[in-house]
Amino acid sequence: MMLKVNAKGLSCPQPVLFTKKAIETMDSDGAVVLLDSLTSLENCKRYAEKLNCSTTVEMEDGEIRLILKKRSE
Amino acid sequence: MKMETNPGKIFTSPVFTGILVGILAPVLVLLGNPSNMGVCVACFQRDMAGALGLHRAGVVQYFRPEIVGFVLGSSLAAFLWKEWKPRAGSSPVTRFTLGIFAMVGALVFLGCPWRALLRLSGGDLNAVTGLLGLSAGIAVGNFFLKRGFSLGRAEPARAMSGLVLPVMLALALLLFAVLKPVEGRAFFSSISGPGAMHAPLLVSLVVGVVIGFLAQRSRFCTVGAVRDRLLIRDSHLLRGVVALVATALVMNLLLSWITGGNYFHVSFGNQPISHSAHLWNFLGMLLAGLAFVLAGGCPGRQLFLAGEGDGDSAVFVLGMIAGGALAHDFGLAAVPDKMIDGSAVIGGPGAAGMVAVGLGLLYCLWVGFGNTLNVGRGE
Numbered sequence: 001m002m003l004k005v006n007a008k009g010l011s012c013p014q015p016v017l018f019t020k021k022a023i024e025t026m027d028s029d030g031a032v033v034l035l036d037s038l039t040s041l042e043n044c045k046r047y048a049e050k051l052n053c054s055t056t057v058e059m060e061d062g063e064i065r066l067i068l069k070k071r072s073e
Numbered sequence: 074m075k076m077e078t079n080p081g082k083i084f085t086s087p088v089f090t091g092i093l094v095g096i097l098a099p100v101l102v103l104l105g106n107p108s109n110m111g112v113c114v115a116c117f118q119r120d121m122a123g124a125l126g127l128h129r130a131g132v133v134q135y136f137r138p139e140i141v142g143f144v145l146g147s148s149l150a151a152f153l154w155k156e157w158k159p160r161a162g163s164s165p166v167t168r169f170t171l172g173i174f175a176m177v178g179a180l181v182f183l184g185c186p187w188r189a190l191l192r193l194s195g196g197d198l199n200a201v202t203g204l205l206g207l208s209a210g211i212a213v214g215n216f217f218l219k220r221g222f223s224l225g226r227a228e229p230a231r232a233m234s235g236l237v238l239p240v241m242l243a244l245a246l247l248l249f250a251v252l253k254p255v256e257g258r259a260f261f262s263s264i265s266g267p268g269a270m271h272a273p274l275l276v277s278l279v280v281g282v283v284i285g286f287l288a289q290r291s292r293f294c295t296v297g298a299v300r301d302r303l304l305i306r307d308s309h310l311l312r313g314v315v316a317l318v319a320t321a322l323v324m325n326l327l328l329s330w331i332t333g334g335n336y337f338h339v340s341f342g343n344q345p346i347s348h349s350a351h352l353w354n355f356l357g358m359l360l361a362g363l364a365f366v367l368a369g370g371c372p373g374r375q376l377f378l379a380g381e382g383d384g385d386s387a388v389f390v391l392g393m394i395a396g397g398a399l400a401h402d403f404g405l406a407a408v409p410d411k412m413i414d415g416s417a418v419i420g421g422p423g424a425a426g427m428v429a430v431g432l433g434l435l436y437c438l439w440v441g442f443g444n445t446l447n448v449g450r451g452e
Binding site: 008009010011012013014016017020036037038039042043046047050062 | 156158160163218219223224226227228229292294297300301304305307309368369370385
């Protein structure tokens, strides 16, 4: 099941810490992090890629969905 | 990784912002700002509190255009890149009070993190003590963050609410410039002391706008730099801070060489607007660092966020201005080292300042523990 984390409206660095926790607990279905600022998106994306995750971004009505999947080695 | 071909990409680099601040801050000193104080968010907000008559310390009153520029530059960039986003509602009173104590801590050290970096680049070794204290404060803040600390979510707000601070600052600066302050009429402006030392108003404003613009794009943050390095081993922002110090150091050496002025000398004593009461340099910045982390960023970053429409950061800014007023109303700010009859007299805070730092630390611990329970669960 895809893990869903809501990090909207939180100040730095909480969205990144939510992303960290999501990556640690998600299974092979991955996780989606809900965000509402481009700053948070950049930070979370950079961090997820550092932890060897693939990232996809969907934007709709001001809501940003960062989709994380573990990369196979 | 895919390379983006966006010409605005260089703007998003904290290193680029750091280099520019490193160049511009010493230039502001050359043009009249106080030594090692090209840009100091805390000192300048304290001066603004004085200009508004919120404190009557006659030597530190001036409506600093750099601060106004920081906010307006950030607003401009946020509008252009469609990042203008009015929001508010994340523990405003807690943030206001964090702003007060962040300011008290900074004034016990005699500078915010930005000035600590600039003092370091001018050879002031007390900045090392201050930066160690700042890092310690940030580490304490990280302790809470790791345990789920949060001041709660901000909600989208009306456009008007995000415009209040930028518009009021712009109008106040305009009035300040037009009225040419005369004692007791609308504004105060120092005729001696650090408050009387300033670059031409328009130059200060333009430099402020340029820095605000770039920092909004790059998310430059002097506290986030250390926080991210310690918390998630990420040096993205830290590289910007290192670039700032390195560039300002080169600029100070260049300016000393060109003008014959004293922009760089390595020592603890006899430094401009600085004291060598080591314990209080450390503890003052420990308090400031902790308050900044709990509030989500350094005093510069709070201004840039306020420029993007973040009402919670705007409240923190107002808290810092109130803190500047309190610090000088009640003699909480430190006194610089002085030479009296040829012998050095060590400065530092008085008893009231020491007590205020203690109270501030207690307040921050309360905020830390009080906002760490039950956060992030069930999501």
